Structure formats: C-alpha cells, structure tokens
Amino acid sequence: MIKNIKSLGLAAVVSALALPAFASEEVKIGVPSWTGAQAIAHVLGHVVETRIGGTVEYVPGNNATIFQAMDQGKGDIDVHPDVWLPNQESFTKQYVDDAGTVTLSSNPYKGNQGFCVSKQFGEANNITDITDLGRPDVAALMDSDGNGKGELWIGAPGWASANVNEVKTRDYGLLDFIEPIRAEEAVKTARIKDSIAKGEGYAFYCYEPHAVWYMFDVMMLTEPTYDPEKYVMVQPSDDPNWYENSMVASKDALKDVQIAWSNSLVDRSPAISEFFQNFGLEASDVSALAFEISANGRDPAEVAAEWVDANSDRVDAWLGL
Numbered sequence: 001m002i003k004n005i006k007s008l009g010l011a012a013v014v015s016a017l018a019l020p021a022f023a024s025e026e027v028k029i030g031v032p033s034w035t036g037a038q039a040i041a042h043v044l045g046h047v048v049e050t051r052i053g054g055t056v057e058y059v060p061g062n063n064a065t066i067f068q069a070m071d072q073g074k075g076d077i078d079v080h081p082d083v084w085l086p087n088q089e090s091f092t093k094q095y096v097d098d099a100g101t102v103t104l105s106s107n108p109y110k111g112n113q114g115f116c117v118s119k120q121f122g123e124a125n126n127i128t129d130i131t132d133l134g135r136p137d138v139a140a141l142m143d144s145d146g147n148g149k150g151e152l153w154i155g156a157p158g159w160a161s162a163n164v165n166e167v168k169t170r171d172y173g174l175l176d177f178i179e180p181i182r183a184e185e186a187v188k189t190a191r192i193k194d195s196i197a198k199g200e201g202y203a204f205y206c207y208e209p210h211a212v213w214y215m216f217d218v219m220m221l222t223e224p225t226y227d228p229e230k231y232v233m234v235q236p237s238d239d240p241n242w243y244e245n246s247m248v249a250s251k252d253a254l255k256d257v258q259i260a261w262s263n264s265l266v267d268r269s270p271a272i273s274e275f276f277q278n279f280g281l282e283a284s285d286v287s288a289l290a291f292e293i294s295a296n297g298r299d300p301a302e303v304a305a306e307w308v309d310a311n312s313d314r315v316d317a318w319l320g321l
Contacts, residue, residue: 024268024269025048025052025053025054025055025269025271025272026054026055026056026057026075026268026269026272027044027045027048027054027055027056027057027078027079027265027269027272028056028057028058028059028075028076028077028078028079029041029044029045029056029057029058029059029077029078029079029081030059030060030061030065030066030069030070030077030078030079030080030081031058031059031060031061031081032060032061032062032063032066032080032081032082033060033062033156033158033184033185034082034156034159034185035185035210035211035290035293035294036082036209036210036211036286036287036289036290037081037082038293038300039286039289039290039293039300039303039304040081040082040259040281040286040289041058041081041082041300042058042300042301042303042304042305043281043289043304043307043308044056044079044081044259044276044279045058045301045304046301046304046305046308047275047308047315047318047319048272048275050305050308051315051319052271052272052275052319054269054271054272059076059077061077062157062158062159063080063088063091063158063159063160064091064158064237065077066080067080067088067091067094067095067102067260069262070095070101070102070260070261070262071094071095071099071101071102071262073101073262073263073264074264075262075264075268077262078261078262078264078265078269079259079260079261079262079265079276080259080260080261081259082257082259083104083257083258083259083260084111084160084161084255084256084257085108085255085256085257085258086233086253086255087159087160087161087164087255088160089235090160090235090237090238091237092104092260094237096260100263101262101263101264102260102261102262102263103260103261103262103263103276104258104259104260105258105259105260105276105277105279105280106258106277107258107278107279107280108256108257108258108280109209109256109257109258109280109281109282109283109285109286110254110255110256110257110283111207111208111209111254111255111256111257111283112207112208112220112252112254112255113161113205113206113207113252113255114205114206114207114220114221114223114251114252115130115133115152115165115203115204115205115206115220115221115223116203116204116205116206116212116218116219116220116221117201117202117203117204117218117219117221118192118195118196118202118216118217118218118219119217119218119219120196120199120217121141121195121196121200121201121202122219122221125137125138125141125201127221128221128222129221129222129223130168130172130174130221130222130223131172131173131174132221133150133152133174133177133178133203133221134172134173134174134176134177134178135177136177138150138201139177139178141200141201142178142200142201142202142203144200144202147179149177149178149179150177150178150179150201150203151178151179151181151202151203152169152174152178152179152180152181152203152204152205153181153182153183153187153188153191153202153203153204153205154166154169154180154181154182154205155182155205156182156183156184156185157182157183157184160235161205161207162182162205163233163235163236163242163243163246164233164248164252165180165205166180166243167233167243167246167247167248168248168249171247171248171249172223172249188204188205189212189215189294191204192204192212192215192216192218193216196216203221206218206220208283208287209283209284209285209286209287209290210287210290211287211290211291211292211293211294211295212294213287214287214288214291214295215291215294215295223250223251224249224250224251225250225251226250226251226252226253227249227250230247230248230249230250231247231248231249231250231252231253232246232247232248233246233248234246257283258280259276259279261273261276274320275318275319278317278318278319278320279318280318285307288307289303289304289307
C-alpha cells in the first residue's frame with residue numbers, strides 16, 4: 001500500500017491541478033544569456049504554471065550567480081536550465097559533488113562545440129580548418145576595425161566556454177593574426193548577418209544545438225581530435241592564474257547538457273523537483289526552439305507554450321501521467 005501511494009507522486013499532484021494544497025508550489029528559474037537556455041527555461045516554466053499549477057519567476061543571471069543562488073537554497077534562484085559539462089564542471093564539482101547542495105538531472109542531451117564561418121566565406125577562401133584562420137590573407141579579410149588582426153568571437157562575458165576558446169586561440173597559434181572578442185551573442189548574430197550580406201570575413205564560436213544552423217548557411221571548422229592530454233582547462237573560479245595554467249590544443253569532447261536545481265527545492269516544492277527529475281529534451285528540440293526565438297524574433301514564452309502544446313505526450317511522461 002505504501003509503495004502504491006508513493007507511486008502516485010507527481011501524477012497525483014498534476015491531476016489535482018489547482019488544489020489549495022499545492023498552491024505553494026513555486027520556482028525561480030535562472031535564465032542565462034544564450035538562446036537555448038532561454039528556450040528551456042520557458043519550457044520548464046510553462047509546464048510548472050499550466051500543468052502543475054505553480055508560480056514561476058524568471059531571473060536573469062550568469063553561471064556563477066545561478067549556481068551560488070542554488071547553493072544558498074533560499075529560493076532566490078532554484079534552477080539552471082542548461083548546464084554544459086565539462087564546460088561548467090568547476091561549478092558542478094563545487095556545488096554538486098563537494099557541497100551536495102545542487103542536483104544534476106540524469107537526462108542530458110548532447111552538445112557539440114567548435115568554430116564556424118559562413119560557407120560563402122569558407123569556400124571562397126579555402127577555409128576548412130581552425131588553423132586556416134591564422135593565414136595572413138584570411139586574417140586580413142576578417143579585420144573589420146583595421147588594427148591588423150582578424151576578429152574571432154569566442155563567446156559572451158561570463159561563459160566558461162569563452163575562457164576555453166581564449167586559451168584555444170593562443171594554443172592553436174592564432175594570436176599573431178587573430179584577436180579573440182567577447183561580446184553578447186546578439187552582437188555575434190548581427191555580425192554574421194552583416195558579414196554575409198557584405199561578403200566580408202567573419203569567424204565565431206559555434207555550437208549545436210543552436211538557432212544559427214537554421215538562420216545562416218554556416219560550416220564548422222575541423223580541429224585536432226579531442227585529446228585529454230592536450231585539453232587541460234582551469235577555470236577562473238578555480239585558479240586566478242587560469243590562463244597561464246591551462247592548455248587546450250584539441251577539439252572539445254561532445255558535451256552532456258542538462259538542468260540543475262537546488263536541493264532545497266525538494267522540500268519547498270516537491271512536485272516541481274520531481275518534474276525536474278524526469279525532464280529531458282533532445283538537441284533538435286533546443287535548436288528548433290532557439291531558431292524561433294532568434295531568427296523569427298518571437299517571445300520565448302510564446303514559443304515554449306506552443307512547443308508544450310504540440311508535445312503533450314512527452315510532457316505527460318515527464319509528469320508521470
């Protein structure tokens with residue numbers, strides 16, 4: 001009998017819908033700057049609001065801010081919607097492994113990272129490998145500000161991947177010809193569009209899933225095959241001399257990407273935390289959601305609601321129905 005009662009779990013909560021007993025179910029979802037994370041955050045939020053009957057607040061923040069808030073467990077931020085590992089491993093080691101205050105989901109999707117150029121630029125100049133960006137003729141075509149170096153967008157401020165890419169730029173021997181640039185992702189997207197329209201050179205950090213594959217005709221450059229002996233990355237949160245003490249001279253391994261939430265949520269909002277345990281998307285889902293937001297300029301909340309309505313069977317499975 002006890003086992004049967006426990007098995008009702010989240011399904012019982014959801015079927016009860018708006019019963020007063022569950023009115024206290026609430027969650028604050030961290031929203032990092034990249035589009036995929038925004039999309040996932042709103043999918044999570046829409047399910048909580050419409051299927052669990054809870055309340056949701058979206059809180060913008062970078063990785064460090066979100067993980068620190070989850071660790072504190074006060075409800076300032078309860079969930080990170082898009083944790084890339086091993087990129088954010090310094091945070092998961094600190095808060096998941098050591099402190100034990102944060103939980104990672106067990107349903108990741110796969111992520112792939114690299115560097116891209118438009119096919120138009122790549123094919124016109126025989127650019128296929130990351131080392132081609134260090135050719136003087138290619139670098140000159142990527143020099144939009146006239147300082148003698150081509151620009152390479154390596155990510156947004158606060159991204160762990162931007163730190164990796166800064167080290168890669170050095171260890172691939174590109175710094176004599178290439179300047180690594182950090183800027184918000186919207187700046188990168190606008191620059192891709194402008195460079196294609198004007199027939200100019202431009203290279204940028206890219207990853208899958210992402211809307212860019214739907215928005216533009218781009219190609220990922222080859223890199224040396226992932227080699228753990230040539231991939232020793234130390235993040236700033238672990239070492240103030242991270243740049244000097246890191247060495248990255250190979251492609252990233254494929255990533256596991258999942259959500260993480262504060263362990264305090266289990267007691268404060270048990271139905272929501274149980275839903276998080278079951279939640280999982282595919283890379284193709286995230287790319288499609290991100291495309292609607294980035295390329296079509298749609299509201300993330302509207303896109304998420306549309307996706308949830310169109311995938312009710314999958315949502316039911318997350319909720320144990």
